[in-house]
Amino acid sequence: MGISLTETFVGSYEYTTVYRYSDEVLVNDDELRVVPLEDLHTIRGSYEVMTTPPASQVEFEDDFGNTVIRVRVTSPHKELEVVSRGTFKLLPWAGPYTDVSIDSLEYPEHSSLFVSPSPMVRPDLLQEKALEIARSSSTLLGRVRQVNNWVHENILYEKGVTSINTDAKQVLDQGRGVCQDKVHLALGFLRALSIPCRYVSCILTRQDGDTHAYLEFLHPMAGWLPADPTKGILIDAGTSYLKLAVGRDYTEASPIKGSFLSKGVGKLSKVYAHVTPDKAY
Amino acid sequence: MLLPTISRNNEVFNEDGSPREPYSQMVRILSELGLEGFRAQSSRASLQAEIDSFTFPLDPLRWRTVPTDWAPRIIPRDHWTKIAAGVEQRLRALNRFLFDLYNGDQDIVPRKVVYSSAHYNPEMQSVKPAKEVYAHIYGIDLVHLGNGEFVVLEDNLRIPSGITYQIKCRSISRRFFPELNGAYSVAPYDIKDTYRRLFSSLSDSPSPGTVILTDGKLGSAFFEHRYLSELLGLPLVEGSDLFIDGSGNVKAKTADGIIKVDVIYRRVQDLELFVPGLTEAYRKNKVVLVNAMGTGVADDKLVFLWVPEMIRRYLGQEPILPHARSYNLLDAASRRAALRNMDKLVFKVREGYGGLGVYIMPEMGDGHRQMLSQQVIERPQAFIAQETLDFSRHISLDEQAGAWDERFVDLRVYAVQDGDGKVTVFPGGLTRVSKPRTRITNNSSGGSCKPTWVLA
Numbered sequence: 001m002g003i004s005l006t007e008t009f010v011g012s013y014e015y016t017t018v019y020r021y022s023d024e025v026l027v028n029d030d031e032l033r034v035v036p037l038e039d040l041h042t043i044r045g046s047y048e049v050m051t052t053p054p055a056s057q058v059e060f061e062d063d064f065g066n067t068v069i070r071v072r073v074t075s076p077h078k079e080l081e082v083v084s085r086g087t088f089k090l091l092p093w094a095g096p097y098t099d100v101s102i103d104s105l106e107y108p109e110h111s112s113l114f115v116s117p118s119p120m121v122r123p124d125l126l127q128e129k130a131l132e133i134a135r136s137s138s139t140l141l142g143r144v145r146q147v148n149n150w151v152h153e154n155i156l157y158e159k160g161v162t163s164i165n166t167d168a169k170q171v172l173d174q175g176r177g178v179c180q181d182k183v184h185l186a187l188g189f190l191r192a193l194s195i196p197c198r199y200v201s202c203i204l205t206r207q208d209g210d211t212h213a214y215l216e217f218l219h220p221m222a223g224w225l226p227a228d229p230t231k232g233i234l235i236d237a238g239t240s241y242l243k244l245a246v247g248r249d250y251t252e253a254s255p256i257k258g259s260f261l262s263k264g265v266g267k268l269s270k271v272y273a274h275v276t277p278d279k280a281y
Numbered sequence: 282m283l284l285p286t287i288s289r290n291n292e293v294f295n296e297d298g299s300p301r302e303p304y305s306q307m308v309r310i311l312s313e314l315g316l317e318g319f320r321a322q323s324s325r326a327s328l329q330a331e332i333d334s335f336t337f338p339l340d341p342l343r344w345r346t347v348p349t350d351w352a353p354r355i356i357p358r359d360h361w362t363k364i365a366a367g368v369e370q371r372l373r374a375l376n377r378f379l380f381d382l383y384n385g386d387q388d389i390v391p392r393k394v395v396y397s398s399a400h401y402n403p404e405m406q407s408v409k410p411a412k413e414v415y416a417h418i419y420g421i422d423l424v425h426l427g428n429g430e431f432v433v434l435e436d437n438l439r440i441p442s443g444i445t446y447q448i449k450c451r452s453i454s455r456r457f458f459p460e461l462n463g464a465y466s467v468a469p470y471d472i473k474d475t476y477r478r479l480f481s482s483l484s485d486s487p488s489p490g491t492v493i494l495t496d497g498k499l500g501s502a503f504f505e506h507r508y509l510s511e512l513l514g515l516p517l518v519e520g521s522d523l524f525i526d527g528s529g530n531v532k533a534k535t536a537d538g539i540i541k542v543d544v545i546y547r548r549v550q551d552l553e554l555f556v557p558g559l560t561e562a563y564r565k566n567k568v569v570l571v572n573a574m575g576t577g578v579a580d581d582k583l584v585f586l587w588v589p590e591m592i593r594r595y596l597g598q599e600p601i602l603p604h605a606r607s608y609n610l611l612d613a614a615s616r617r618a619a620l621r622n623m624d625k626l627v628f629k630v631r632e633g634y635g636g637l638g639v640y641i642m643p644e645m646g647d648g649h650r651q652m653l654s655q656q657v658i659e660r661p662q663a664f665i666a667q668e669t670l671d672f673s674r675h676i677s678l679d680e681q682a683g684a685w686d687e688r689f690v691d692l693r694v695y696a697v698q699d700g701d702g703k704v705t706v707f708p709g710g711l712t713r714v715s716k717p718r719t720r721i722t723n724n725s726s727g728g729s730c731k732p733t734w735v736l737a
Contacts, residue, residue: 026553031397056403060396063611063662070396072403074553074560110613116658261554 009090009239010278012045013203015211017256017271019080023264028055028073030258033201033245034084035067039224041093042243047086053077064198064252066245079269082256087278090205090239097222097235099141107196111218114196118248120167120184123191129172130192140195144217144227144234147189151182151229164250179213179230180250186229187215187249200226201253202241203273210271211255214241242275283311283676283685290427291687292354292673303355303736306464311352314460316683323351323678326457335449336504347446347504348729350677353454353461354690354712360429361468361735365706367431367602368696370592372419372704375438375579377595378588379415383408383575389594390587394611397662398584399632400439400577408564410573411483412700417571418479420444423602423692424672431692432603432670436585439577440548444695445505445512446730447711448472454732468708468735473512475697475705480544482700483569489543492518492533494556496549506548515546520555531559531568544569582631582665583609608666610657619666620654626666628653641720643669669720675731677714689715690731691722708735 015034036044049057055071062068073080117123123130133150134143155177162170162177168188171181183199190197196218204212214228214237226237233240247253260266287294293304300308311319327346336344356364381387382395383405395401420441423431455462480491493515495506510517516535523542526532531542547570552559562568578584586607589600608619608626619626623642630638640653657664672689679686694710712731713722722728 026557027551056406058396058401058403058406060392062393062397068393068397070401070403074404076557113613117655119659261551 006092006094006238009205011275012085012087013242013273013275014083014085015203015273017082018269019266020269021078021262021264021266023262024076024078025260025262026074026076027261028080028258030071030256032069032071032082032256033066033253034082034255035069036086036088037066037243037245039243041091043089045087049082049084052081064246088242090242092239093226093235093237095235097219097225099139100220102138102140102143105140106220107218111196114198114218114248115191115194119251120249121188121191122169123188125169126172126188127192130189133189134193140219143193144190144195147186148227148229148234149232151186152232155182155185157230182229183213183215184249190217198246199249199253200243201245201255202243203275205240205242205275208272208274211244211273216246283308284687288674288687290671290673292425293676303357307355307461310460310464319678322457326351326453329453329457330449334504337501338499341499349450350714350729350731351454351458352676352678353732353734354675355465356733356735358736361708363429363601364431364694368421368694368706369704370596370598370601371421371588372416372696372698374588374591374595375436376414376416376698378591379576379579380413389590390584394583395578398578398581400581402575404560404564405575411569414698414700415573415576416579417698419696420693423694424670425692426670426672432605434605435582436580438572438580440550441695442502442505443693443711444472445508447695447707447709450730450732451709465734466737468737470707472707476513479697479699484543486543490541491544491546492516492542494518494520494545494547494549502548523556525558525562529562529565529567531562542568544571546571582629605670606668610661610664610666616661620657623650623654625669627669628664628666631663631665639721641669644719675714686717688717689720689722692733709733
């Protein structure tokens, strides 16, 4: 490939999700977080979100700054397809960043939201383990690295053993899970260590398929920096991620959240994300 | 004297035990009747309520008579004048807001609050309801802080229920307590006429086909649905009785055959579940819905915070009825303040109704406190907080103790805004009485009703 991790990445994305239902759905009312989220490293170009059957939609920005599309479908359907597409430009993530001693760490008041418990992450239940993992380091980056590495190495990547309802403590107990689970556990450890951090849902720019999850922790001078306990990456993520949404955990950043009225049950039947680099660039 | 002790904010008595102005005759009559006399009349009244099927279901096989406390609440004229003006003002502002939200570019309530509300309906964007009115029938919950100061706790714009309780309570109380009835001149109202005018004002048809859509016998408000059907002379239909014909019109199968439906007075929430395809018919203006689709977003307990601003902006007036001081828990500073003052506040689940999901902290233990603060931190978008108000108490016959007791009372007032722009506020309303030692008054939480008379 002609694309370097350390150079600007310009391209287009297409993300498709299909839900199938065992019976006719009369109303499908959802919040979609499938549009790229801009930050210092991400510039969003044009974007659109379409559903089949078609739906009325409104757009708003939630508390975390995510672009949310609210849709409501009332034509009866047994399958709902959501397609999100658009263009973007990414500037690479790379270190080094100044490290900070834990004793001199100071965060603004509003960041306390990101050390508080959230629906999937109870830091109070992970306190002891977090200290055991990170005790030997006394700096911010040192502690984040230790947590990130520990989860990367000790939580086995395995599909099908967890669900979207598995919380951070359960991931620790089971010792297995997917990217979302690893992020929840790492978030729990970091919050137990009073380091503000958040969940990120993204599309991988160099790998087709499902959405991915990593985390961001707050650096008092540099702002939000990435860490990926699934891939074992700290900060040096280059242009691997196209960010879709952030939240305290999955429940606040998930690509689709909503409800439907039907006698049947719904099942995610397809997720496919694909990124095409812009040849002209 | 009827009561052993009297609270500061008792509507019937001053603290020194003398009756307050409108109650001197009532207290005299109740004293003459004596406890036994009042009890006997009360049980006759309750029997009549049962005969009239004034009931709600406990489960599919059992019904219960709506518990009623028959000693009436009497609202002086000057108090009522202010309440009625305040209710009308609020209803007009809420309707203006709804129109602006779906057809304009309102900037009073933050977009993220309205667009994430469970009852916001994206499909109603740019759809104009008949005569541009969304909330035709409105119920507002008030509490009385004394001296005629009534404060708004909640708006009910989706399917406000209980108006027939108001009618029923009043008619039975006036019939079975002739001494009291004779002592007071009570302001009249005509719900039948007002509702009929409402339905015909919303349709272009000279005699619109109107039906009442119910969720059936097992629904908690079936008494009300049936009573309204009889009172208004309108067919009561279930979802399966309605269908959309080939040309997109709404039809109903009734005892008199198939009729075209122009207006649905709907008493169900999830319309698509009951009548698939109704949204499409509604969007094409084939049918009028009372209340309109998408109205519920304005009784979101979080949107409530901005109603005073709606009144100022849309009507250019100051709110007549004050508002319980409320906290938006999505705002970090407000959330911190609310958690700090937790012990003094009421926390409400944003989507809750009927007294469910209401946590009155001064009445709760430490366990609840811990659980709730955890919940608020984890899901701040799911709650709002309000100050706990020391609202009024009224006298109530405690059947078990065989004595008069003091209970908290609230007041739900009903109003109608029709297609000609006229607002009617029905004098009185429904007073709901709490169980002992709590401020929660909802029937679904065990509260009872009290006849409410406004002096003419």
